[in-house]
Amino acid sequence: MQERAMAATEIARQAGEGARGVPLSGHVGFDSMPDQLVNKSVNHGFCFNILCVGETGLGKSTLMDTLFNTKFEGEPTQHNQPGVQLKSKTYELQESNVRLKLTVVNTVGFGDQINKEDSYKSIVEFIDAQFEAYLQEELKIKRTLHSYHDTRIHACLYFIAPTGHSLKSLDLVTMKKLDSKVNIIPIIAKSDAISKSELAKFKIKITSELVSNGVQIYQFPTDDETVAEINSTMNGHLPFAVVGSTEEVKIGNKMVRARQYPWGTVQVENENHCDFVKLREMLIRVNMEDLREQTHTRHYELYRRCKLEEMGFKDTDPDSKPFSLQETYEAKRNEFMGELQKKEEEMRQMFVQRVKEKEAELKEAEKELHEKFDRLKKLHQDEKKKLEDKKKALDDELNGFKQKKTAAELLQAQTLQAGSSATLKKDKERKNSGFL
Amino acid sequence: MADVGKTPVARNEKASSEFGYVGIDAILEQMRRKAMKQGFEFNIMVVGQSGLGKSTLTNTLFKSKVSRRSVMTTEEERIPKTIEIKSISHVIEEKGVRMKLTVIDTPGFGDQINNENCWQPIMKFINAQYEQYLQEEINIDRKKRISDSRVHCCIYFIPPTGHCLRPIDIEFMRHLSKVVNIVPVISKADTLTLEERDFFKQKIREDLRANEIDIYPQKEFDEDAEDRMINEKIRAMIPFAVVGSDQEYQVNGKRLLGRKTRWGTVEVENTTHCEFAYLRDLLIRTHMQNIKDITSSIYYEMYRVRRLNENNTKPNGQPAIHANGVPEHEVLSHEM
Numbered sequence: 001m002q003e004r005a006m007a008a009t010e011i012a013r014q015a016g017e018g019a020r021g022v023p024l025s026g027h028v029g030f031d032s033m034p035d036q037l038v039n040k041s042v043n044h045g046f047c048f049n050i051l052c053v054g055e056t057g058l059g060k061s062t063l064m065d066t067l068f069n070t071k072f073e074g075e076p077t078q079h080n081q082p083g084v085q086l087k088s089k090t091y092e093l094q095e096s097n098v099r100l101k102l103t104v105v106n107t108v109g110f111g112d113q114i115n116k117e118d119s120y121k122s123i124v125e126f127i128d129a130q131f132e133a134y135l136q137e138e139l140k141i142k143r144t145l146h147s148y149h150d151t152r153i154h155a156c157l158y159f160i161a162p163t164g165h166s167l168k169s170l171d172l173v174t175m176k177k178l179d180s181k182v183n184i185i186p187i188i189a190k191s192d193a194i195s196k197s198e199l200a201k202f203k204i205k206i207t208s209e210l211v212s213n214g215v216q217i218y219q220f221p222t223d224d225e226t227v228a229e230i231n232s233t234m235n236g237h238l239p240f241a242v243v244g245s246t247e248e249v250k251i252g253n254k255m256v257r258a259r260q261y262p263w264g265t266v267q268v269e270n271e272n273h274c275d276f277v278k279l280r281e282m283l284i285r286v287n288m289e290d291l292r293e294q295t296h297t298r299h300y301e302l303y304r305r306c307k308l309e310e311m312g313f314k315d316t317d318p319d320s321k322p323f324s325l326q327e328t329y330e331a332k333r334n335e336f337m338g339e340l341q342k343k344e345e346e347m348r349q350m351f352v353q354r355v356k357e358k359e360a361e362l363k364e365a366e367k368e369l370h371e372k373f374d375r376l377k378k379l380h381q382d383e384k385k386k387l388e389d390k391k392k393a394l395d396d397e398l399n400g401f402k403q404k405k406t407a408a409e410l411l412q413a414q415t416l417q418a419g420s421s422a423t424l425k426k427d428k429e430r431k432n433s434g435f436l
Numbered sequence: 437m438a439d440v441g442k443t444p445v446a447r448n449e450k451a452s453s454e455f456g457y458v459g460i461d462a463i464l465e466q467m468r469r470k471a472m473k474q475g476f477e478f479n480i481m482v483v484g485q486s487g488l489g490k491s492t493l494t495n496t497l498f499k500s501k502v503s504r505r506s507v508m509t510t511e512e513e514r515i516p517k518t519i520e521i522k523s524i525s526h527v528i529e530e531k532g533v534r535m536k537l538t539v540i541d542t543p544g545f546g547d548q549i550n551n552e553n554c555w556q557p558i559m560k561f562i563n564a565q566y567e568q569y570l571q572e573e574i575n576i577d578r579k580k581r582i583s584d585s586r587v588h589c590c591i592y593f594i595p596p597t598g599h600c601l602r603p604i605d606i607e608f609m610r611h612l613s614k615v616v617n618i619v620p621v622i623s624k625a626d627t628l629t630l631e632e633r634d635f636f637k638q639k640i641r642e643d644l645r646a647n648e649i650d651i652y653p654q655k656e657f658d659e660d661a662e663d664r665m666i667n668e669k670i671r672a673m674i675p676f677a678v679v680g681s682d683q684e685y686q687v688n689g690k691r692l693l694g695r696k697t698r699w700g701t702v703e704v705e706n707t708t709h710c711e712f713a714y715l716r717d718l719l720i721r722t723h724m725q726n727i728k729d730i731t732s733s734i735y736y737e738m739y740r741v742r743r744l745n746e747n748n749t750k751p752n753g754q755p756a757i758h759a760n761g762v763p764e765h766e767v768l769s770h771e772m
Contacts, residue, residue: 020525020526020527021526021527021528021529022500022501022526022527022528023500024498024499024500024528024529024530025499025500026499027499027530028497028498028499028528028530028716028720029530029716029717029720029721030476030478030528030530030533030535030720030721030724031530031531031532031533032720032721032722033471033476033533033535033724033725034467034468034471034472034533035468036722036723036724036725036726037467037468037471037725038464038467038468038471039725040725040726040729041464041467042464043659046463067458068458069457069458093458093460095457095458095459095460095461096461097461098460098461098463098464100460100463141740141741141744141745142737142741143737145733146729146733224469224473226469227469280458280459281459284458284459284460284462284463285459285462286462286466287466288462288463288466289463289466289467289470290466290470293470297580301578304576304578305576305577308576309576
């Protein structure tokens with residue numbers, strides 16, 4: 001009965017989109033839908049990514065430890081970093097039956113350089129890179145969005161140094177660059193350094209500076225009745241002044257987290273001392289889901305729209321062909337492939353040409369070498385010939401000499417013989433004459 | 437969510453709750469609130485020959501007049517000339533949970549003499565819904581929440597012949613189980629005795645297995661042992677033998693939905709009489725989210741892959757055709 005009455009009053013509210021409201025005459029059972037949804041999400045697990053931006057030494061890591069009640073590993077960083085780097089670590093937390101994959105991204109070296117002009121650039125690049133990864137996954141043909149590990153930054157905690165005066169220009173510039181990309185929640189770090197009255201003035205100054213510079217920080221949503229009230233009061237307390245501590249101190253008869261000074265103890269969870277409890281309420285217990293939703297529906301969609309428009313896609317008019325995105329994508333892809341091919345061809349040709357040149361060079365060298373070899377050989381042969389000629393001449397001379405010698409010897413022998421024969425002859429003649 | 441003494445893993449057990457409690461599980465409450473605010477959408481299609489009690493069953497399921505007949509102001513011809521698929525949306529609310537229920541009725545299915553390809557208009561309709569969603573998703577300037585008109589579940593009505601599945605049933609279910617979750621039910625089950633019912637169910641299950649038709653809950657999508665156990669129980673009971681009625685009768689002092697006959701009253705919600713309660717529990721109370729998830733993450737993705745690959749094989753410059761419901765080749769294209 002109650003359902004019918006309730007349904008009847010609500011039907012008038014639901015007249016949108018051509019649907020007619022019908023009253024139910026009994027219990028159907030789809031009121032278990034939220035439960036089914038919740039169960040499914042519990043099985044799937046949640047993920048939440050926080051980015052901590054702030055100068056070195058403001059207590060970012062300590063605050064994360066305090067917020068999530070665990071000791072995240074990591075040593076404090078040095079102050080001599082050359083540029084701003086982002087280090088991200090993922091942790092798996094579990095509380096009752098809820099599994100949370102928490103990713104904490106820390107900026108290392110922010111505000112330490114002498115020239116801080118480019119400090120914000122690496123942060124913006126990092127955030128864009130996460131969006132890009134998600135966009136790529138979404139545009140894929142075979143995609144696994146269901147089990148995709150979402151690394152987009154859901155909340156950015158901006159740590160403001162507790163000077164007590166106003167925002168630094170680095171802070172303003174960075175926040176201005178980040179406000180359209182991520183949900184910014186500014187917090188005043190190490191707020192136990194400021195007294196209460198100064199704190200109030202500081203907060204007012206900060207908010208007025210943010211407003212006058214047009215920085216859009218994250219406003220807790222006030223459209224849902226259950227949380228509207230608490231959210232709107234919290235909106236008035238921004239930026240939260242927090243103190244982080246992982247050490248426990250005994251106060252009264254309880255162990256509380258606090259920072260102990262000689263003049264007193266600052267209790268982290270005491271609302272009079274600092275706004276830590278408020279921050280935790282807002283960040284985790286009340287608005288975690290809204291932060292995720294804002295990231296997805298506002299910041300991510302903005303990025304996607306800009307990126308796709310930049311790439312040259314447009315939503316065409318209603319009467320143009322559908323799937324213009326796909327076609328333009330195809331066209332671009334083909335263009336790109338064509339260009340790529342052309343470049344490849346060019347490179348190949350150049351390569352071939354170079355090879356030819358080199359080859360020609362080498363041939364030249366070879367020819368030269370051959371020539372040289374030939375010349376040398378010729379030279380060698382000439383020399384050899386000369387030498388041979390000389391040798392021949394020498395031999396001739398030798399021969400001539402020998403001949404002469406033999407001739408001379410012969411002559412001598414002849415003369416001797418002639419002499420002896422002459423003597424013989426004389427003898428013979430004498431003999432002969434003797435006879436006579 | 438309201439239990440005390442929860443602690444995150446890294447710390448030791450502490451008796452007091454506030455100290456160790458971070459509050460991560462408050463996200464469940466946040467999700468629930470968001471879901472209640474947004475409301476749910478569910479699109480159900482009923483298919484079957486005329487006179488099998490489709491409209492009555494949908495009325496019984498959602499305990500209100502949601503069927504096509506009830507919306508008609510004029511009398512419809514008994515044998516319509518064309519197959520016209522009409523979808524009618526209703527907004528129903530229960531205990532603060534709002535649901536936009538769309539019932540897609542397919543009048544005149546299988547009533548013709550020649551019923552070849554009678555499933556094609558239905559396939560085309562289902563694919564057109566996927567197409568519409570895809571278009572919205574691909575837009576540069578997207579809406580904050582795309583209204584989901586994809587068919588989540590299709591209830592197929594099997595006439596209670598008592599023998600086995602007819603060829604038209606097999607063909608239809610085979611084609612449709614590839615694009616949508618199919619839940620076959622035996623309609624007008626009060627014409628079968630319990631033994632006949634069991635025999636018929638067994639025959640149907642054998643036929644389905646022989647033809648490799650994968651009905652909801654599909655075996656391959658079981659996520660873990662617990663799921664498998666629950667789903668095995670359901671699979672042992674499929675197809676559900678249902679009786680629909682939107683009239684109340686007095687039985688044993690209570691007013692129940694039922695069908696009154698001279699020899700007794702068939703109570704719709706009595707599990708010993710018919711399995712309507714199981715069907716309702718499956719569809720609405722326990723598995724509705726699962727049905728929607730399978731549609732969006734599996735069937736829709738399959739369609740998207742096919743569609744985007746189809747576009748890649750065409751040279752650019754050709755006007756993009758509208759997605760034809762029936763693919764000529766049922767083979768999934770390769771990855772790009």
